[in-house]
Amino acid sequence: MGKVEELKKKIDRKELKIGIIGLGYVGLPLAVEFAKAGFDTVGIDIDPKKVYTINRGESYIPDVPSDEVKQLVEMQKLKATQDYSEIEAIDAIFVCVPTPLSKTKDPDMRFVIQAVKSIKDRLREGHIISLESTTYPGTTEEIVQPILEESGLKAGKDFYLAFSPERIDPGNKKFTVKNTPKVVGGVNPDSTEIVAYLYSQIINEVVKVSSPKAAEMTKLLENTFRSVNIALVNEFAIMCDILGIDVWEVIDAASTKPFGFMKFYPGPGIGGHCIPIDPLYLSWKLKTLNYNARFIELASEINTNMPRYVVQKIADALNEKQKSIKGSKILILGIAYKKDINDLRESPAIDIIRLLEEKGAYVEYNDPYVPNAMINGKMRESANLTKELLESFDCVVITTDHSNYDYEFIARHAKLIVDTKNALKKVPMDIKEGKLYKL
Ligand SMILES: NC(=O)c1ccc[n+]([C@@H]2O[C@H](COP(=O)([O-])OP(=O)(O)OC[C@H]3O[C@@H](n4cnc5c(N)ncnc54)[C@H](O)[C@@H]3O)[C@@H](O)[C@H]2O)c1
Incomplete structure (x- = not known):
């Protein structure tokens, strides 16, 4: 029996031990799925708080229920540690560490390099490694593989290496780790085969591609597609405003076309760890090859400017009431980067708060998912969303359309509303008339 077949048998018998490096939005759901499928799973994270929380049987990721974590920890199927020496006993390692941008918008590969170096020191024959960040x-073959091969072992022969992009959509109840197809590209056919086989234990459909590069590029096409289309519709919002047309009505009408159109909605900008950042990874790489990725740069420019556009809208709305931003009390509703989650990374609401404060506004926020947050150098608490609060502010700005907001209540008691998400769509006209400004 060949080495790959032997490993497959081991996987079938659930004898393979799984290691997940980085227990964040991506790593924790993956660890829980492997543990639920019956594999002994160890999560390695440098954050002692995360390790402690998991080992107490609690989850800090809204999509992962605490009772699942608790049950798996009690059954000793799942544990967390800061100790990399665990890798010696682990057979398959999934790297899910952050890949942010540096201040100059270049890829910051520190976390990946640090994690891979820690693996290299413990690498042994038969190890299976999949990068998900x-x-x-080119990252898998140009950065990860050479570091691992410093061990003296050869990728594809002594150990198996693949890239498999994570497609998790936080807050999405319909598509989870299990029913979202997974793309895998290994450094050679054996690597693709074994890594795909392993994922197929927890994911319904695994799609094999010919190389890690193809898998890396797949993720970037998906996220660039979103970034460009969001930018397009954001620019449509601006053009509609100039022309006196309701962009939301136009989008709804266009989306009745049953083919060739996919609806995207405008908003105050883009946020999260992925859409604002990932396309810039690709444009950076192309720059090193003397190619300017024009669509990516333009989309980034339009989306990054949306918070400024929203601030201009707020200024216009206040102006109608003979007020200026300076000295006005402005309440921001929803600071998470999208609805029904608690993630603030790259959230445009944060930029809007900063811009408003720079212009002299007094700003508070409410977000049912974010009880407190450090914004513009100041620690703040989410204000209680009462009738009195709404009535006491000059302007209420809806930046995130959380499902659990009572929009009729908000519309009834706010003096002036700037709605960047068309969240008040269903509120009767007589309640919102004369005080609503939409994007
Ligand atoms: N969040 C998403 O929706 C999403 C979706 C698809 C892809 N991704 C990608 O997945 C990767 C991880 O994203 P995330 O949202 O899970 O990030 P995260 O910040 O939530 O989690 C990353 C974790 O890695 C840990 N970590 C950092 N360096 C480490 C090291 N050397 N060893 C062990 N642990 C380490 C951190 O402490 C943190 O807990 C990124 O590349 C991201 O672009 C994220």
Whole structure:
């Protein structure tokens, strides 16, 4: 029996031990799925708080229920540690560490390099490694593979190496780790085969591609597609405003076309760890090859400017009431980067708060998912969303359309509303008339 067949048998018998490096939005759901499928799973994270929380049987990721974590920890199927020496006993390692941008918008590969170096020191024959962190095409073969091969072992022969992009959509109840198809590209056919086989234990459909580069590029096409289309519709919002047309009505009408159109909605900008960042990884890589990725740069420019556009809208709305931003009390509703989650990373609401404060506004926020947050150098608490609060502010700005807001209540008691998400769509006209400004 060949080495790959032997490993497959081991997987079938659930004798393979799984290690997940980085227990964040991506790593924790993956660890829980493997543990639920019956594999002994160890999560390695440098954050002692995360390790402690998991080992107490609690989850800090809204999509992962605490009772699942608790049950798996009690059954000793799942544990967390800061100790990399665990890798010696682990057979398959999934790297899910952050890949942010540096201040100059270049890829910051520190976390990936640090994690891979820690693996290299413990690498042994038969190890299976899959990188899930979003990154530019070439990372697996140009950065990860050479570091691992410093061990003296050869990728594809002594150990197996692949890239498999994570597609998790936080807050999405319909598509989870299990029913979202997974793309896998290994450094050679054996690597693709074994890594795909392993994922197929927890994911319904695994799609094999010919190389890690193809898998890396797949993720970047998906996220660039979103970034460009969001930018397009944001620019449509601006054009509609100039022309005196309701962009939301136009989008709804266009989306009645049953083919060739996919609806995207405008908003105050883009946020999260992926859409604002990933396309820039690709444009950075292309710059090193003397190519300017024009669509990516333009989309980034339009989306990054949306918070400024929203601030201009707020200024216009206040102006109608003979007020200026300076000295006005402005309440921001929803600071998470999208609805029904608690993630603030790259959230445009944060930029809007900063811009408003720079212009002299007094700003408070409410977000049912974010009880407190450090914004513009100041620790703040989510204000209680009462009738009195709404009535006491000059302007209420809806930046995130959380499902559990009572929009009729908000519309009834706010003096002036700037709605960047068309969240008040269903509120009767007589309640919102004369005080609503939409994007
Ligand atoms: N969040 C998403 O929706 C999403 C979706 C698809 C892809 N991704 C990609 O997945 C990767 C991880 O994203 P995330 O949202 O899970 O990030 P995260 O910040 O939530 O989690 C990353 C974890 O890695 C840990 N970590 C950092 N360096 C480490 C090291 N050397 N060893 C062990 N642990 C380490 C951190 O402490 C943190 O807990 C990124 O590349 C991201 O672009 C994220």
